[in-house]
Amino acid sequence: MSSKPTTITEIASILNISASTVSRALHDHPSIGLTTRSKVKKLAKELNYEPNQTAIFFQKGKTYTIGVILPELSESFFSTAVSAIEDTAYKKNYTVLLAQSHDSELTEKQLVEKMKNHRVDGLLVSVAKNTSTFDHFRSLEKYNIPIVFFDRVPEIPDIHYVGCNMETGTIEAVNYLLKKGHRAIGMINGPKTLLASGQRREGYIKAMIGNRLKFDPSLVVSCDLTEDGTKEALNELLASKRKPTAIVTFNDYVSLFAIKYARSLNISINTDLAFVSYANLPLINYMDHTPVASVEQFPYLQGQKATDILLDLLNQKNLKTQEHAAYYRIIIESQLIENKKGFL
Amino acid sequence: MSSKPTTITEIASILNISASTVSRALHDHPSIGLTTRSKVKKLAKELNYEPNQTAIFFQKGKTYTIGVILPELSESFFSTAVSAIEDTAYKKNYTVLLAQSHDSELTEKQLVEKMKNHRVDGLLVSVAKNTSTFDHFRSLEKYNIPIVFFDRVPEIPDIHYVGCNMETGTIEAVNYLLKKGHRAIGMINGPKTLLASGQRREGYIKAMIGNRLKFDPSLVVSCDLTEDGTKEALNELLASKRKPTAIVTFNDYVSLFAIKYARSLNISINTDLAFVSYANLPLINYMDHTPVASVEQFPYLQGQKATDILLDLLNQKNLKTQEHAAYYRIIIESQLIENKKGFL
DNA sequence: AATATTTGCGCAAACGTTTGAGCGTCTTTT
DNA sequence: AAAAGACGCTCAAACGTTTGCGCAAATATT
Numbered sequence: 001m002s003s004k005p006t007t008i009t010e011i012a013s014i015l016n017i018s019a020s021t022v023s024r025a026l027h028d029h030p031s032i033g034l035t036t037r038s039k040v041k042k043l044a045k046e047l048n049y050e051p052n053q054t055a056i057f058f059q060k061g062k063t064y065t066i067g068v069i070l071p072e073l074s075e076s077f078f079s080t081a082v083s084a085i086e087d088t089a090y091k092k093n094y095t096v097l098l099a100q101s102h103d104s105e106l107t108e109k110q111l112v113e114k115m116k117n118h119r120v121d122g123l124l125v126s127v128a129k130n131t132s133t134f135d136h137f138r139s140l141e142k143y144n145i146p147i148v149f150f151d152r153v154p155e156i157p158d159i160h161y162v163g164c165n166m167e168t169g170t171i172e173a174v175n176y177l178l179k180k181g182h183r184a185i186g187m188i189n190g191p192k193t194l195l196a197s198g199q200r201r202e203g204y205i206k207a208m209i210g211n212r213l214k215f216d217p218s219l220v221v222s223c224d225l226t227e228d229g230t231k232e233a234l235n236e237l238l239a240s241k242r243k244p245t246a247i248v249t250f251n252d253y254v255s256l257f258a259i260k261y262a263r264s265l266n267i268s269i270n271t272d273l274a275f276v277s278y279a280n281l282p283l284i285n286y287m288d289h290t291p292v293a294s295v296e297q298f299p300y301l302q303g304q305k306a307t308d309i310l311l312d313l314l315n316q317k318n319l320k321t322q323e324h325a326a327y328y329r330i331i332i333e334s335q336l337i338e339n340k341k342g343f344l
Numbered sequence: 345m346s347s348k349p350t351t352i353t354e355i356a357s358i359l360n361i362s363a364s365t366v367s368r369a370l371h372d373h374p375s376i377g378l379t380t381r382s383k384v385k386k387l388a389k390e391l392n393y394e395p396n397q398t399a400i401f402f403q404k405g406k407t408y409t410i411g412v413i414l415p416e417l418s419e420s421f422f423s424t425a426v427s428a429i430e431d432t433a434y435k436k437n438y439t440v441l442l443a444q445s446h447d448s449e450l451t452e453k454q455l456v457e458k459m460k461n462h463r464v465d466g467l468l469v470s471v472a473k474n475t476s477t478f479d480h481f482r483s484l485e486k487y488n489i490p491i492v493f494f495d496r497v498p499e500i501p502d503i504h505y506v507g508c509n510m511e512t513g514t515i516e517a518v519n520y521l522l523k524k525g526h527r528a529i530g531m532i533n534g535p536k537t538l539l540a541s542g543q544r545r546e547g548y549i550k551a552m553i554g555n556r557l558k559f560d561p562s563l564v565v566s567c568d569l570t571e572d573g574t575k576e577a578l579n580e581l582l583a584s585k586r587k588p589t590a591i592v593t594f595n596d597y598v599s600l601f602a603i604k605y606a607r608s609l610n611i612s613i614n615t616d617l618a619f620v621s622y623a624n625l626p627l628i629n630y631m632d633h634t635p636v637a638s639v640e641q642f643p644y645l646q647g648q649k650a651t652d653i654l655l656d657l658l659n660q661k662n663l664k665t666q667e668h669a670a671y672y673r674i675i676i677e678s679q680l681i682e683n684k685k686g687f688l
Numbered sequence: 689a690a691t692a693t694t695t696g697c698g699c700a701a702a703c704g705t706t707t708g709a710g711c712g713t714c715t716t717t718t
Numbered sequence: 719a720a721a722a723g724a725c726g727c728t729c730a731a732a733c734g735t736t737t738g739c740g741c742a743a744a745t746a747t748t
Contacts, residue, residue: 007735008735009734017697019735020697020699020700021698023736023737024736024737030695031697032696033696050461052402054401054733054734055402055736058401060703061398061703073423073424074424079417079418080418083444090443095439097440098440098442116394119394119397143349282418283630286600286631287630287631288632352704352706353704361727362727363705363728364729367704367706367707368706368707371706375725375726376727380726395704398704399705404733405733691747691748692748694743694744697741698742699739699740700739701738701739702735703734703735703736705733708731709728709729709731710727710728710729711728711729712725712727713726713727714723714725716722716723718722
């Protein structure tokens with residue numbers, strides 16, 4: 001019934017050769033003759049030999065596991081990012097250990113500890129929205145566990161990351177709205193701890209100034225990304241002197257919260273008040289009242305790049321290249337996508 | 345810089361005792377005296393000792409990894425199920441190896457092979473929608489790797505599974521519509537390979553007959569769950585002699601596709617044509633035109649139960665209980681949830 | 689024909705932990 | 719006081735693989 005898997009040693013004893021020869025033969029080591037090599041491979045195939053990964057992991061002192069810590073798996077952005085991470089890692093025989101911080105700084109810290117204990121080879125992190133200290137990540141580097149941040153990148157120096165530059169997309173977004181005739185353009189931004197919030201703000205300012213318009217700080221408010229927070233933010237904007245006719249929101253969820261609330265105030269979406277957002281979630285395809293445009297952040301690409309970088313770092317470590325040249329800072333340019341829905 | 349982690353042997357040599365004593369002390373083995381035990385634990389804490397998992401995995405001949413194969417991670421149902429699996433597994437020191445079949449039978453087979461090679465201890469599977477043969481799963485059992493199916497459960501005997509009984513929810517759904525006065529109730533069902541499709545059909549029939557209504561087979565059509573397939577199915581229903589005033593759809597996506605298409609035909613949703621669906625996706629909260637009710641399938645609970653069962657099976661295996669009593673068949677009753685939206 | 693080089697393989701150690709068996713030493717029982 | 723038992727610890731093997739080193743035989747170089 002439960003036939004034990006074949007081992008290298010068994011193959012060796014059957015062929016009356018040493019285990020090391022078998023190992024080398026299977027790895028096409030040049031010092032093994034063609035005849036024995038083919039004999040070994042033939043028998044291995046016959047016996048359905050599969051290398052014992054746990055033994056290899058142990059022997060190599062590596063787990064071939066990369067940890068992934070992100071806020072919320074059920075968010076479409078992250079699940080497609082994970083999908084990319086998974087695909088990329090699998091191709092190089094790496095396994096993905098997944099964990100969600102649920103956007104809590106405390107949980108995030110605990111997870112970092114757990115990952116360390118699990119001896120992951122490296123870590124991919126998208127930080128919780130309110131994480132304010134970053135010592136827990138620094139400590140991992142002491143253990144020689146490289147970290148690559150993606151998407152939610154903290155504003156600290158000397159880290160590897162791949163992020164999406166929100167500035168370009170934001171400039172495009174504001175320009176788009178200006179072209180449509182809007183002048184009072186509001187922004188519901190995210191928490192100030194996030195790099196992306198700063199970029200959005202910068203993009204907003206640059207676009208305004210680039211069009212010889214003055215920047216009105218009261219039109220940019222931040223929120224905590226919750227439904228209630230969005231309501232407050234929208235109230236604030238609607239109460240401002242120059243009532244905006246268009247609003248750029250931090251992401252699609254905020255946008256949908258805002259749209260929902262605005263409709264409850266009998267504001268007609270995209271005629272009285274137009275929305276532009278970020279993320280371009282698939283659920284937008286099902287909606288009736290949606291942002292007129294959305295800034296795509298390329299989650300699959302981000303996940304892929306981040307994993308590539310991490311695997312590269314792990315190889316560097318292998319090669320004992322103590323001085324890795326520099327920090328990877330991959331920036332993907334965001335891109336405004338106009339929302340072309342059917343007639344809905 | 346890269347301080348190597350402490351090992352049991354190091355602790356042993358510092359205290360001038362044997363490694364086995366240290367190991368036993370840390371595990372509170374009764375044969376170790378109180379004094380040495382506390383000495384060991386104290387030093388272990390000081391040196392920040394963390395057991396080398398790879399060594400333990402290797403030694404125990406287990407990977408402490410459970411594989412998860414599911415169709416699509418980005419579907420909200422599965423991502424919350426994975427969330428549950430992850431949580432449950434982590435508590436027992438298990439790691440989750442994730443893979444997506446993208447609803448392809450071929451990919452699924454390849455993944456099963458990969459999982460075997462990775463020596464996962466057990467497998468959690470939700471099958472691809474068109475998987476028709478199941479030998480690839482059977483072969484794993486020969487290797488003593490237990491499988492627990494969840495949600496998308498194949499219709500084959502002698503398997504462990506946790507599923508959601510769609511019959512009850514469907515009966516509730518049809519009763520609900522009947523109560524609202526509908527008489528011509530259509531159903532857009534899923535592929536016939538899925539157990540859940542049969543259950544929905546059964547529930548539909550039982551509800552009709554239970555209300556002394558005759559069952560009209562032309563009102564139940566199946567579709568492949570794609571947008572185009574949904575259109576076809578809806579066309580078919582609309583063309584039938586008794587044009588339905590309400591439709592029960594296989595899941596929320598199908599429902600939304602159908603609603604989208606129906607609106608394009610100028611059919612007024614929930615007045616001309618009411619929809620009831622399954623899954624109760626969060627995105628429903630953002631929609632304007634949604635099903636009036638949805639059958640909840642409890643993804644978190646399913647993931648949790650399935651993991652519990654798998655871990656239990658793994659323990660049985662440990663205890664060399666060759667004859668495991670029987671097959672786990674956990675069935676969670678689905679439940680109709682009325683869609684109480686604000687004024688939207 | 690003698691020396692140098694290559695080719696093909698085996699030996700043994702190493703990775704860190706767990707665990708059955710063994711063995712002194714101290715305490716208890718008769 | 720001798721036998722029996724409990725206690726506390728050590729020894730050594732085992733898990734499967736990789737890899738530096740060494741050694742013989744075959745081949746190539748003078």
